[in-house]
Amino acid sequence: MLPGDERVARSALRPVFVALRLGLHLLVVGLTLFVVVRALLADDPAEVLITILAIAFLACYGGGIAAAHRQLPTFARVLWLASLLALWVGMSALTPDAAFLAFPLFFLELHVLAAPISVPLVVITFGISVWGTATHLGFEVGSILGPLISAGVAIVIGLGYRAMSQETQERQALILDLITTREELAAASREAGTLAERERLAREIHDTVAQGLSSIQMLLHAAERDVEDERVAEKLRLARETAAENLGEARRFIRELTPPSLDEQTLPGALRRLTEAVNEQASQAGAGTRVEFATSGDPVLLPMTVDAALLRIAQGSLANVLRHAEAHACSLTLSYLGDEIALDIVDDGVGFDAGELARVGDPGEFGLRAIRRRAAELGGRVDLETAPGEGTALSVRIPVVPS
Numbered sequence: 001m002l003p004g005d006e007r008v009a010r011s012a013l014r015p016v017f018v019a020l021r022l023g024l025h026l027l028v029v030g031l032t033l034f035v036v037v038r039a040l041l042a043d044d045p046a047e048v049l050i051t052i053l054a055i056a057f058l059a060c061y062g063g064g065i066a067a068a069h070r071q072l073p074t075f076a077r078v079l080w081l082a083s084l085l086a087l088w089v090g091m092s093a094l095t096p097d098a099a100f101l102a103f104p105l106f107f108l109e110l111h112v113l114a115a116p117i118s119v120p121l122v123v124i125t126f127g128i129s130v131w132g133t134a135t136h137l138g139f140e141v142g143s144i145l146g147p148l149i150s151a152g153v154a155i156v157i158g159l160g161y162r163a164m165s166q167e168t169q170e171r172q173a174l175i176l177d178l179i180t181t182r183e184e185l186a187a188a189s190r191e192a193g194t195l196a197e198r199e200r201l202a203r204e205i206h207d208t209v210a211q212g213l214s215s216i217q218m219l220l221h222a223a224e225r226d227v228e229d230e231r232v233a234e235k236l237r238l239a240r241e242t243a244a245e246n247l248g249e250a251r252r253f254i255r256e257l258t259p260p261s262l263d264e265q266t267l268p269g270a271l272r273r274l275t276e277a278v279n280e281q282a283s284q285a286g287a288g289t290r291v292e293f294a295t296s297g298d299p300v301l302l303p304m305t306v307d308a309a310l311l312r313i314a315q316g317s318l319a320n321v322l323r324h325a326e327a328h329a330c331s332l333t334l335s336y337l338g339d340e341i342a343l344d345i346v347d348d349g350v351g352f353d354a355g356e357l358a359r360v361g362d363p364g365e366f367g368l369r370a371i372r373r374r375a376a377e378l379g380g381r382v383d384l385e386t387a388p389g390e391g392t393a394l395s396v397r398i399p400v401v402p403s
Contacts, residue, residue, distance in 0.1 A: 025065070028104045032058055035097045046094045053094070057087040057101075077112050084108070085125070092132030102129035106154030110162065119155060126151040188373055195308055202257040202304070205250055213247040267307045268295050268334060271314055275332055278318045289327050289347075291318060297336030302400055309374045310334075310343050313396055316371060317345045325349025325392065340380075343396040351386045371396070 036054045039047040064080040088105060091098035102125055109125065110118045126148065134140075220240035227233045275293040282289045314332060321330050327349030335342040354368075371394070372382045380398035 024104055024107055028061055028101070029058065031100045031104065034100065035091060035095060038097045039095055044095060050091060050094050053087050053091045057084065057091070060084055060087060081108060081112050089128060089132075092128060093135070096133045096136040099129045099133045102126065103150045103154065106151055107157070110154065110159065122151050122155060184369070184373070188377065192305075192377060195305055198257045198304075202254045205254055205257075210247060210250040210254065213243050213250060217243040217247060266299075267302060267310060268299060270307070270311050271332060271334055274311070274314055274318065278322065282322055287322060289322055289325070289330060291321075291330045291332060293332045293334075295334045295336070297338075299336055300400075302341065306341065306378060306398055306400055309378055310341070310396070310398070313343060313371050313374055314345065317394055321345070321347050321349065321392075324352075327391070340397050340399045342398075344393070346391070346393045348391045351388050351390045351392050353388055354384060354386060 327347035386392040
């Protein structure tokens, strides 16, 4: 495999690229053997040196092909190509037949190097090929026209191959991105469905079983006060206590059906406990980060889906602050703004380049996408302000209707 071809190895056009690479390999080996055989049959005085250079040429070529899957750095590929050219120039100085190898070398140069460098190098290689032929056979039209046509054909095919390879990589990246997005949407759909069903069950239990048991308990308590018969009063008391125990069980079920840390049914309480837990975690880990929580505005009871989404966003954001921000102070603010609720997480840490994070595919970018997805599912928006060395400010706004 040629350097860089591993990037398209999984594409739908793989058979095309494999055929092109195999053809180039066969061309290099065949032409090199042709040079050696011609030298031996012609009883060339330099046949031994030609053979040695040809063997070294094939060994160098094979070594580069074998190491291509290791993602060689640019300088290593340039050094490999320079070694091949040096060995080829040596053969060209000994035999005019080496000019035939210029054709596959054109393709190698166009493949390994960027177009602004490879095209001029192809022209230089063409000149060396003409020089090698003219040195032994003199200047003729054929010795110039043949390499010239070969160089032109190689440039057209090589640049076309490069364009097709680039398009295939972009298409493959798009397909992978679509697959990832589909998986994320499926996960989000499952999570949203689970939360919605849990909320529905909690609401149904609260509005039916829990309310009914509470009413039964109060009625039994009232009846217990009006009954003078001790035996009847004792039975009423047992019934009332049984109803109270079952009411406690029903409320426990409701708490278990609500998202973790929201068992008190208040988002501020859950966020306050979250900041305490984060501060404890930071202290145990020896980190200097201190998180402060504050609220503003008049609190209202929100739908459980909004509470759960904001709690998850706060959990993910504070986890990122602890792992990556190296911050000394972080503020978590929950603001009730009438027709919307705002959650702001601001730290004085190292910050980051959001654009670079997206380009390199950092795992942190997935966390930001998850936050934006959660907010978007509820009709909200996310604003991010950050820069290297200037901290990070994340603001989430979600429109709400009081529950």
